[in-house]
Structures are given as C-alpha cells and as structure tokens.
Amino acid sequence: MKKLLSFALVLALALVALIPALAEDSADVAAVKARGKLLVGVKADVPNFGYQDLGGEFEGLEIDLAHKLAEVILGDPNAVEFTAVTAKTRGPLLDTGELDMVIATFTIKPDRILQYDFSKPYFIDAIGLLVMKDSGIASFADLAGKTIGVAQSATTKDALQAAATDAGITVNFSEFPTYPDIKAALSSGRIDCFSVDKSILNGYVDDTTVLLPDTFSAQPYGVAVKKGNTGLLSVVDDTIASMRKDGSLDAMVSKWTLPAVDWAKVDEFSVSLWQQAEELANATATPEATATVAP
Amino acid sequence: MSGPFSLHNWEAWFSDWSFFASGFLRTLYISLLGLIFTLIIGLVVGILLCGKHKVVLALCRGYMSFFQNTPLVIQVFIYYNVLPKLGIRLGVIVIGVMGLALYTGAYAADIVHSAIKAVPTGQLEAAHSQGFSYLQSMWHVILPQAVKIGLPPMTNQAVNLIKNSSVLAVIAGGELMYCADSWSGSNLIYGPTFVMTGVLYLVICLPISLLARRMEKRSVRNV
Numbered sequence: 001m002k003k004l005l006s007f008a009l010v011l012a013l014a015l016v017a018l019i020p021a022l023a024e025d026s027a028d029v030a031a032v033k034a035r036g037k038l039l040v041g042v043k044a045d046v047p048n049f050g051y052q053d054l055g056g057e058f059e060g061l062e063i064d065l066a067h068k069l070a071e072v073i074l075g076d077p078n079a080v081e082f083t084a085v086t087a088k089t090r091g092p093l094l095d096t097g098e099l100d101m102v103i104a105t106f107t108i109k110p111d112r113i114l115q116y117d118f119s120k121p122y123f124i125d126a127i128g129l130l131v132m133k134d135s136g137i138a139s140f141a142d143l144a145g146k147t148i149g150v151a152q153s154a155t156t157k158d159a160l161q162a163a164a165t166d167a168g169i170t171v172n173f174s175e176f177p178t179y180p181d182i183k184a185a186l187s188s189g190r191i192d193c194f195s196v197d198k199s200i201l202n203g204y205v206d207d208t209t210v211l212l213p214d215t216f217s218a219q220p221y222g223v224a225v226k227k228g229n230t231g232l233l234s235v236v237d238d239t240i241a242s243m244r245k246d247g248s249l250d251a252m253v254s255k256w257t258l259p260a261v262d263w264a265k266v267d268e269f270s271v272s273l274w275q276q277a278e279e280l281a282n283a284t285a286t287p288e289a290t291a292t293v294a295p
Numbered sequence: 296m297s298g299p300f301s302l303h304n305w306e307a308w309f310s311d312w313s314f315f316a317s318g319f320l321r322t323l324y325i326s327l328l329g330l331i332f333t334l335i336i337g338l339v340v341g342i343l344l345c346g347k348h349k350v351v352l353a354l355c356r357g358y359m360s361f362f363q364n365t366p367l368v369i370q371v372f373i374y375y376n377v378l379p380k381l382g383i384r385l386g387v388i389v390i391g392v393m394g395l396a397l398y399t400g401a402y403a404a405d406i407v408h409s410a411i412k413a414v415p416t417g418q419l420e421a422a423h424s425q426g427f428s429y430l431q432s433m434w435h436v437i438l439p440q441a442v443k444i445g446l447p448p449m450t451n452q453a454v455n456l457i458k459n460s461s462v463l464a465v466i467a468g469g470e471l472m473y474c475a476d477s478w479s480g481s482n483l484i485y486g487p488t489f490v491m492t493g494v495l496y497l498v499i500c501l502p503i504s505l506l507a508r509r510m511e512k513r514s515v516r517n518v
Contacts, residue, residue: 087480088476088479088480088485091299091483091485092299092485095298095299109482111482111483112482112483114303115299115304115482115483115484116483149467152476152477152480153476153479153480153481153483154480155481157481158481174467175467175473175476175477175480176465176466176467177464177465177476181465184376185375185376185466185467187376188375188376188377188379188380189379189384190375190376190379227298
C-alpha cells in the first residue's frame with residue numbers, strides 16, 4: 001500500500017511538472033523534458049563521429065553534438081542516453097518512439113526527407129575509395145568491370161553508379177551490413193574497392209590499403225527525428241545555426257580531426273535537397289496534377 | 296503521408312517489385328539446388344551411419360557434430376572471407392548452395408539414419424534370405440519403407456533451408472533478404488518491405504509445411 005501511495009505521489013509530481021512544460025513547449029519537446037533525458041541513437045563503429053570504446057563510453061563529433069542538444073533542451077549536457085544504432089535499426093527506433101533523435105552519419109537524401117524530418121546539415125562529407133595497395137588500381141577509371149563494396153543503407157551506391165555512367169564505365173556493387181564486413185571482403189579479395197564517406201574510410205586505412213585521390217558527391221549529415229516532431233526539429237535547427245554562428249561547430253569538427261566544412265556549399269546543397277524532396281512529394285501525392293501542368 | 300506503413304510507402308514498394316522478384320527467384324534457385332545436395336548428403340551420410348566401419352562412423356559423426364553445432368552465418372562467412380585466403384574463391388551462389396546443403400545435410404543425415412533404423416531388422420534379413428546384396432536390399436526393400444517415415448521431418452528441414460537462405464544477405468548473396476535490406480536501407484521504407492518479404496518467404500514455405508503435415512497424417516494412418 002505504501003509503495004502504491006508513493007508511486008501515485010511520484011506520478012502526480014511528474015504530472016505537475018508536465019503542466020508548465022506543456023504550456024510553452026510543443027508536445028515532443030515537453031515529453032523529453034518530462035522524462036528529463038534525451039534519447040539519442042548514435043553509431044558505435046565510426047571513429048571520430050560515433051564510436052564506443054572498450055569501456056562502453058561513446059565519443060565523437062556526434063556525441064558532442066548530442067551533449068550540446070541535451071544542454072539546450074534540458075539544461076544539463078549529461079542528461080542524454082545513447083543507444084547504438086545501425087543503418088537498419090535507426091529508422092524503426094525513431095518511429096516507435098524509443099529514440100528522440102538519431103545523430104548517426106545519417107546522409108540527407110530527398111526520398112529520406114519524405115520518411116523522417118531532417119535538420120539542416122551539421123557536417124558534409126564526400127565519398128572516397130579505398131583499394132588494396134597491391135591491386136594496381138590508381139583511379140576511379142581503373143575500377144571498370146570491378147566490384148565495389150558499399151554499406152547497406154548508404155547513399156554511396158547511387159552516387160558511384162552515376163559517376164560510373166558519366167565516366168562511361170560499368171562497375172558492380174556488393175552491399176554489406178557493417179563496415180568491418182566490407183573491410184573483410186576487401187582483404188579477402190571479394191571486392192576490389194571499399195567505398196563509403198571519406199571521413200569514415202580514413203578509419204580503415206592501414207599499411208595494406210590506400211585511398212584513391214578521387215572523391216564524389218557531397219554527403220550532408222543531418223539529425224533525424226520522427227516525422228512530425230517539428231518542435232524537436234526546430235530546437236535542433238536553431239542549435240546548429242547558433243553553433244555555426246559562434247564557431248563552436250567548427251571547433252567541434254576540428255577537435256575530431258575532421259576536414260573543415262565549407263558552409264556556403266552546405267547551404268546551397270541543402271536548398272536543392274529540400275526542393276527535390278518537395279518535388280518528389282508532390283509527384284507522388286498528386287500524379288494527375290503534375291500531368292496536367294506538363295505541356 | 297507519414298508513418299512506416301503509409302500509402303506512399305506501399306506504392307513505392309510495388310513500383311519496384313521487379314527488384315524483389317529477382318531476389319525471390321534467386322532464393323528459389325539457391326534453395327532448390329541446396330535441397331538437392333542436402334538430400335544427396337543426407338542419404339549418403341545416413342546410410343554410412345548404418346554401417347559398422349569405425350573410421351567412417353567417426354567421420355560422419357564429426358561432420359554432423361561440427362555443422363549442427365556452429366551457426367550457419369559463421370560457416371558462410373568463412374566460405375566467403377577465409378577460403379579466398381587459402382586460394383579457394385567460390386561465387387556467392389556456390390557458397391549459398393554449398394553452405395545450405397552442408398548445414399542442412401547434417402540434419403538430413405540424422406533423419407535418414409533414424410528412418411532406416413525404424414524399418415524392422417527382419418526386413419533386411421528377409422531380403423538377404425532372398426539373395427539380395429546389402430546395397431540391393433537397401434535400395435529395393437529398406438529405403439522405400441524408410442522414405443515414408445523420413446519424408447515428413449525431411450520436409451521440415453526443407454522449410455528450414457529456405458528460411459536459412461536469408462543468412463546469405465550478410466555476404467551480399469543477392470537473394471530476397473539482401474534485396475529487402477538493400478532497398479529499404481536506401482530509401483528507409485522498411486514497413487512494406489519486410490512485411491512483403493515475409494509474405495514471399497511464406498508463399499514458398501507454407502505449401503511445403505502443409506504438405507508435410509498431410510504426409511505425417513497419412514503415415515500415422517498407415518502404421
């Protein structure tokens with residue numbers, strides 16, 4: 001009985017705490033405040049972005065960004081709980097509400113914007129190519145007829161396919177669930193080239209492998225929230241904007257030895273991304289309407 | 296418009312159906328070949344287990360113990376990434392067929408072995424007395440009776456084999472599960488993708504399961 005009473009008391013207190021929060025915040029932000037903890041999905045296997053060390057601690061640019069967001073929303077940079085996500089789990093975890101947001105080298109793409117709400121980019125990367133030193137491959141053109149290993153759920157394949165078409169060569173793709181799987185396939189000669197975003201690839205350069213000079217297609221990373229959680233989205237967007245303004249985002253990027261970001265390029269790219277997403281949404285929503293507009 | 300199961304997501308899935316059809320066909324192809332080799336391995340090892348040669352018995356038992364007690368995903372990973380280091384480079388389809396057949400064959404051998412053992416020993420003695428050799432009596436007398444006993448559990452193994460073919464997704468096998476991972480990963484439409492992928496596996500496996508159940512009923516009636 002005593003337990004039940006104290007439980008009811010805690011519940012009542014929580015509700016009381018919730019009421020003023022509701023008054024000023026949107027429901028999604030209020031839910032985070034009521035919980036007192038920000039639930040963030042991050043990568044555990046990408047050095048410098050989201051990496052879990054042997055002690056179980058997460059570290060990297062995206063971890064720092066999550067701490068900053070917790071400070072903005074809850075006033076405490078440590079009021080954040082990390083969950084390791086993979087390309088396959090990050091979407092469903094947002095939809096079920098187990099996570100408030102995902103900051104996990106999540107490349108913004110027009111068709112993805114239709115599935116989740118993305119913040120403006122906090123980092124932009126290019127696709128790189130890693131090959132074995134003894135393979136004799138020196139440039140992208142040498143990959144004609146070869147197999148490139150990419151990560152499932154990465155945007156690499158589409159971008160490289162387009163580049164190959166432009167260059168007039170044909171390449172094959174094999175997709176793998178994790179980066180270590182791709183590295184294993186490269187070492188065993190299953191694939192001729194390991195390709196993901198360059199900053200990620202840097203973590204896999206060793207004395208048997210070499211990065212090719214070619215880079216492709218910008219990969220802007222955004223924070224993703226569940227579709228419709230616009231309250232959280234605007235907090236994230238405001239935070240990223242102010243961090244860009246005061247230079248703290250640039251400092252964070254250089255702290256993790258990542259290449260400096262050209263924000264003018266990012267903004268230009270962002271505009272076109274959201275425009276494409278809008279066109280895509282209109283095209284699928286009202287096919288008749290677009291048909292009549294076209295001459 | 297929003298949510299993992301939105302109309303837009305279903306439309307997107309159905310507009311790319313041909314991509315999934317290619318994976319579905321490859322799953323069928325690998326499963327069918329895998330099943331044929333599973334039966335061959337099961338039959339050979341199962342019959343050898345009925346013999347008395349100690350070394351052969353030990354080899355058969357060793358094979359079965361190893362393949363029954365290690366995960367298929369590790370076996371497949373070894374064929375894909377370790378064998379090339381020893382100079383053996385097999386294609387993913389060969390690895391798929393071989394991996395599934397060696398794994399399921401270890402269970403099939405058990406089934407064949409116990410099905411043969413379930414045929415009364417008098418049958419073998421009777422066949423011998425009629426002048427049949429060991430192999431002849433196996434083929435004409437014992438196996439036809441053993442098939443009736445072993446077919447229902449063997450059919451269950453066939454269903455397992457088909458479902459296990461999804462493991463090939465980790466080595467870029469190009470089969471149904473790989474297609475589902477690849478497609479949903481790129482556009483994040485996972486709702487319809489995995490529901491329909493499950494339905495496609497069900498379409499292959501359910502008829503086989505129902506067949507097994509019918510055979511089981513019939514064999515119970517005949518005993």
